[in-house]
Every structure is written in structure tokens, then in C-alpha cells.
Amino acid sequence: MPKIIVLPHAELCPDGASIEAKTGDSICETLLRNEIDIDHACDMACACTTCHVIVREGFKTMEASDDMEDDLLDKAWGLEPNSRLSCQAIIGTEDLVVEIPKYSINMAKEGHR
Template identity: 40%
Template structure:
């Protein structure tokens, strides 16, 4: 049986509670969506259900908008204006250090993200470059949003 597990960890930095999430066994999916007009940079999204979905994006694509255009369930309530943390993802270690350091506004929004880890980033702030080819981002078990009735918002 494939399922995601969460483990509560102690505070790691800046007195933030970190929660590590991992998949006991990640489903190998045949779902590989290709954005044919873009092609080039591979991004693998690992969903809450531990499903791996690989997309091809282009230089300069934003990881959140790339997800939206390929039906990956990342919310992005503020539409990349750095006013929320609903596009929070975990970046795999191999690529985390290749990303620019988050600015103060992104860091402030990450402070509000549930299930925060040391490799947490806002996907709206991850811009694809050649050196990010092959990046994997994992969606956290939940996000902080304004919907309490189970509604799944769609991008505008």
C-alpha cells in the first residue's frame, strides 16, 4: 500500500516548527505531461498522493504557473504576489542550493506555511533555469488557505 507519512521534527531554525513529509513508496506513474510548445526543462511534481508527474517547461517558467497549466494541484491563491503561502513546496536537496536565496517577503510568507521544512520554498518564486533541469518538488500534506468547505480553487 502506498501512502504518505508525516513526522513531527523539532524546531530547526528561526524557531519554526518543521514537519518532514515523505512518501513511504512513491508511485511510479505513467502520467508524463509534455508542454510541447515549451520543451526543455524537466520538473517533477510529487503530489500529496505520492504520484510523480513530470512536465517539460521552458527557461523562465514559474514552477507554480507551470503546475497550473498542467493541472497539478498547487493553489497559489495570491497569484505570485507574495501575499500567501499556498504554493508552498519542498525542493529536493540536489536542487535546493541551486535556487537563489529567498528574499525577506518570501521568507515571511514561508513563516506562515504549515508543515514547513528546511527545504521549503514558494513555487511561485522558483524560476526555471538550465541548471534546474530535473528538479523535483513535493507538495506538502496541506496548505493554509481561506477555504474551509473543501472547495478546491482554480487559477484565475
């Protein structure tokens, strides 16, 4: 069973975490199920960037992002080459190390289009 190592985040996970994960679940679902309250303003419909994470280890073990996710990621705060929307990033069989960025942009709430 793979694990997700969550790097410390001042508000959501100050001490970091090591979480058992299920292959086939999204990173977002797994974080929420383990009381890491990552923002997901669109209810995981791939319509915002609030659940943006940076996959520090294990990025290549996941399925590639699709065009819709890539288009949204272009609008994410702090975008990096290993960025994913956690609602779309499906856990494979390998461990992942993820960082939740300090900020996120809620395009619906903040009036961005």
C-alpha cells in the same frame, strides 16, 4: 530544457508527474500549465503560503528567496529548509524534484494575519 519531477500527492497528483519546464518560469506557473492544480490564493503575488512546495532536489540551482518570501514561509505548514513558495521559485537550467505538502494554510480565507 529542465524537468520538474512532482512527487505523488494524494489529491493533486496521485501518480506523480514528470513535466517539461521553461527556464525563467515559476514552479507554480509550470504546475498549473500542466494541470496540477496547486492552490495559489493570492494569484501568485507573494501574499500567502498556499503554493508552498518543498524542493527535494535542485534547490541550490534556483535563485535564493528574498526577505518577503522568507517572512511568508515562516508561516507555512510543514516548513522545511528547502521550502519555497512555488510562485516565487524560478526554474533555472537544472531539473527539480518537488513535493507539494499535504496541507496548506490559506491565511486570507482562514482569518490569519
